[in-house]
Amino acid sequence: xxxxxxxxxxxxxxxPSGIRKFFDLLETRKGVISLTVGEPDxxxxxxxxxxxxxxxxxxxTHYTSNSGTPQLxxxxxxxxxxxxxxxxxxxxxxxxxxxxxxxxDLAMRALIEPGDEVIIPLPAFVCYAPICELCGGKPVFxxxxxxxxxxxxxxxxxxxITPQTKxxxxxxPNNPTGAVMTKDDLEAIxxxxxxxxxxVLSDEIYAExxxxxxxxxxxxxxxxxxxxxxxxxxxxxxxxxxxxxxxxCAPCELTRHILKVHQYAIMCAPTTxxxxxxxxxxxxxxxxQMMRREYNRRRRYLVSGLQGIGIQCFEPQGAFxxxxxxxxxxxxxxEFCEKLLDEQNVAIVPGTAFGDCGEGFARISYAYSVxxxxxxxxxIETFVNDL
Amino acid sequence: MNEILTLLxxxxxxxxxxxxxxxxxxxxxxxxxxxxxxxxxxxxGYKTIIDWDKTDKEYVSxxxxxxxxxxxxxxxxxxxxxxxxxxxxxSLYLMSGRFDLAVLIxxxxxxxxxxxxxxxxxxxxxxTSTSTHFVLRKYKDKGIVYGAVPVDERxxxx
Numbered sequence: 220x221x222x223x224x225x226x227x228x229x230x231x232x233x234x235p236s237g238i239r240k241f242f243d244l245l246e247t248r249k250g251v252i253s254l255t256v257g258e259p260d261x262x263x264x265x266x267x268x269x270x271x272x273x274x275x276x277x278x279x280t281h282y283t284s285n286s287g288t289p290q291l292x293x294x295x296x297x298x299x300x301x302x303x304x305x306x307x308x309x310x311x312x313x314x315x316x317x318x319x320x321x322x323x324d325l326a327m328r329a330l331i332e333p334g335d336e337v338i339i340p341l342p343a344f345v346c347y348a349p350i351c352e353l354c355g356g357k358p359v360f361x362x363x364x365x366x367x368x369x370x371x372x373x374x375x376x377x378x379x380i381t382p383q384t385k386x387x388x389x390x391x392p393n394n395p396t397g398a399v400m401t402k403d404d405l406e407a408i409x410x411x412x413x414x415x416x417x418x419v420l421s422d423e424i425y426a427e428x429x430x431x432x433x434x435x436x437x438x439x440x441x442x443x444x445x446x447x448x449x450x451x452x453x454x455x456x457x458x459x460x461x462x463x464x465x466x467x468c469a470p471c472e473l474t475r476h477i478l479k480v481h482q483y484a485i486m487c488a489p490t491t492x493x494x495x496x497x498x499x500x501x502x503x504x505x506x507x508q509m510m511r512r513e514y515n516r517r518r519r520y521l522v523s524g525l526q527g528i529g530i531q532c533f534e535p536q537g538a539f540x541x542x543x544x545x546x547x548x549x550x551x552x553x554e555f556c557e558k559l560l561d562e563q564n565v566a567i568v569p570g571t572a573f574g575d576c577g578e579g580f581a582r583i584s585y586a587y588s589v590x591x592x593x594x595x596x597x598x599i600e601t602f603v604n605d606l
Numbered sequence: 607m608n609e610i611l612t613l614l615x616x617x618x619x620x621x622x623x624x625x626x627x628x629x630x631x632x633x634x635x636x637x638x639x640x641x642x643x644x645x646x647x648x649x650x651g652y653k654t655i656i657d658w659d660k661t662d663k664e665y666v667s668x669x670x671x672x673x674x675x676x677x678x679x680x681x682x683x684x685x686x687x688x689x690x691x692x693x694x695x696x697s698l699y700l701m702s703g704r705f706d707l708a709v710l711i712x713x714x715x716x717x718x719x720x721x722x723x724x725x726x727x728x729x730x731x732x733x734t735s736t737s738t739h740f741v742l743r744k745y746k747d748k749g750i751v752y753g754a755v756p757v758d759e760r761x762x763x764x
Contacts, residue, residue, distance in 0.1 A: 242762040256760045345764065395764075516613075516628035523627045568764060582764075589620070589628065 233349045238572035241556065245566050252595045253566040254583045257394060259458035259539075264506040267457060267499045274494030283490050285482045287315025287466070291493045294500035295466050303426070303436045305449070311471040314478055315488045315496075319424040319452035319465035321481070324350055326420050326448040326467055327386070329477045331356040335385035340371045341574030342542075343390045344422070356385070362576035365544060368533055369398035373407040380411070386418045389437060392425035395573045395582035396542040397535020402435040409440045419447045424465070425538040427456035427507050430515045432536070438468075445470055448477075455538075456507050457499040462492040514539050517585040517592060524596040525583075528603060539586045542570065546579030548606050556581055562605070563598035610639055611648070616749070618652040655750050667696070667712045668719050671705035671737040672727060682706065685732040694722055705737070716740060
């Protein structure tokens with residue numbers, strides 16, 4: 220069989236994640252101090268796990284409605300209102316998904332037609348461009364800049380918009396940079412978008428993990444609600460990655476159609492996870508606060524440690540990543556990371572895993588204990604001193 | 607600043623400079639605050655949590671409930687002092703409810719603990735009754751679960 224003639228051209232053309240090679244290398248080694256992981260090290264708080272267990276004991280083992288249980292949609296709607304002053308009708312404007320990833324996939328598939336342009340600020344999480352391409356869309360990248368603290372600026376956006384632009388992906392707080400967009404930053408973006416028909420996919424999975432200020436959703440900016448599809452989930456805020464639960468919210472004229480994609484691909488999100496998620500949203504505020512406080516300590520510890528070693532790093536204010544500039548060592552990002560792994564058994568992710576503009580940078584996750592980060596920093600110091 | 611205390615309560619090995627970096631403060635200030643806490647008796651000591659069951663140490667621990675009738679003119683503090691001065695006594699709490707003092711003690715053998723109760727505690731003037739419960743297994747102490755060594759199960763997903 221010549222599978223290349225059988226497989227979809229679009230799928231064949233998707234580039235495999237460049238980081239796979241590095242991770243394969245990582246897995247062959249012993250005693251590695253890794254700072255690569257993009258998920259919380261906390262376990263899901265016990266009361267949330269217990270709610271999942273209880274739902275199993277009670278026999279809640281069936282499908283839920285396609286869009287999720289009414290109680291969970293209600294809880295999500297209340298939460299978004301309470302935390303971010305957003306108004307989504309739980310009956311028609313909230314769809315519970317299999318992780319934030321499915322929410323992103325649904326939103327893009329519901330909107331993108333062949334030839335549509337999708338603006339994606341880089342560096343960013345790796346899924347947007349491949350999904351766009353699967354839909355026949357054309358990713359248009361904006362390389363955000365260190366001197367702008369990796370924010371998307373209004374000028375950059377304006378010059379990227381063409382008559383073919385369908386969608387702007389707005390991934391803030393950002394993985395991998397830890398950059399955030401303040402209310403003022405978002406106002407500037409909104410003022411560019413108001414005169415256009417460009418929609419926004421606002422991926423707010425890290426909304427609860429901001430330090431020193433409160434996250435604002437672009438959907439809460441005047442006149443933006445009708446243009447925004449909001450995706451988020453439980454993974455990062457509640458340490459619930461393995462439960463695979465997220466949601467997408469949008470005006471009902473959109474969710475009506477988004478729901479069809481979800482309905483035929485997924486049916487409904489896992490029932491046990493939905494029961495646990497209700498507990499998270501109703502009684503989980505103090506857990507979120509505790510984890511945020513802890514991440515913040517690690518963030519300060521890591522960033523001050525990097526600066527102490529002489530590695531330039533802008534202050535990340537969101538998510539759980541630092542994104543230091545390692546270009547002064549005269550190695551490519553990949554070389555730097557491979558050599559660091561080889562010589563000191565410390566693993567961090569080359570910035571190029573998140574887009575070509577990640578050259579010169581590396582992503583360091585602080586979803587690790589301070590002791591772990593401290594050991595890694597000692598080794599990184601030895602490494603750069605020998606360079 | 608309670609945050610320093612919370613951090614040290616969870617991990618007393620953190621240095622002043624670690625804490626300073628975590629809280630974005632000056633190391634000197636943190637050092638001073640810790641010293642003040644120590645001088646004022648807010649911080650009473652630093653200990654290590656050890657699972658002795660994983661060593662060859664032979665020991666038993668017990669919880670002893672004591673009912674007390676304090677003598678006139680002196681409250682529980684007097685009898686408490688008579689008890690907590692024994693080095694075998696690991697913890698001592700004044701309780702509400704069916705008994706008055708909870709004594710946590712450790713000894714080499716059950717016999718040793720039983721003798722301690724019979725000879726040292728039951729004979730105290732204020733003690734009207736004792737009830738000894740031996741600890742069979744420690745599941746969790748000071749917020750730490752025994753037995754489990756945490757393993758990072760996270761997959762390499764960016």
